[in-house]
Amino acid sequence: MRLGAGRVTKEDRIDPGVGLTVEVKVGAQVQEYAKNPEKAKQLPPPMPGVNTLAGRIILNRLEATLYGAARQNVEALIQANEDVREGLKKLRKK
Numbered sequence: 001m002r003l004g005a006g007r008v009t010k011e012d013r014i015d016p017g018v019g020l021t022v023e024v025k026v027g028a029q030v031q032e033y034a035k036n037p038e039k040a041k042q043l044p045p046p047m048p049g050v051n052t053l054a055g056r057i058i059l060n061r062l063e064a065t066l067y068g069a070a071r072q073n074v075e076a077l078i079q080a081n082e083d084v085r086e087g088l089k090k091l092r093k094k
Contacts, residue, residue, distance in 0.1 A: 030054050 007014060030053055033039055043056045050059060 030057060033057060 033043070033053055043053075043060050044063075046052075046056060047059065050056065
């Protein structure tokens with residue numbers, strides 16, 4: 001199982017080249033949320049040190065990106081587990 005940042009065990013060295021990129025047209029979402037106060041209410045509340053609309057939007061996108069990546073990893077693990085179970089069933093039948 002991989003822990004992230006290029007590591008397999010917590011003792012492994014973190015690969016500094018690992019990261020993630022959130023591509024957004026600068027200012028586009030800030031203007032969108034500024035024009036629509038109802039949409040801005042959907043964002044999480046300001047965090048200490050991050051109380052601007054732009055900061056909240058970035059955190060929201062980052063959270064969604066991380067959630068999506070975590071979900072894909074969990075789905076891959078579930079599929080791998082099912083594949084192993086099927087393989088074991090076939091071995092038992094022999």
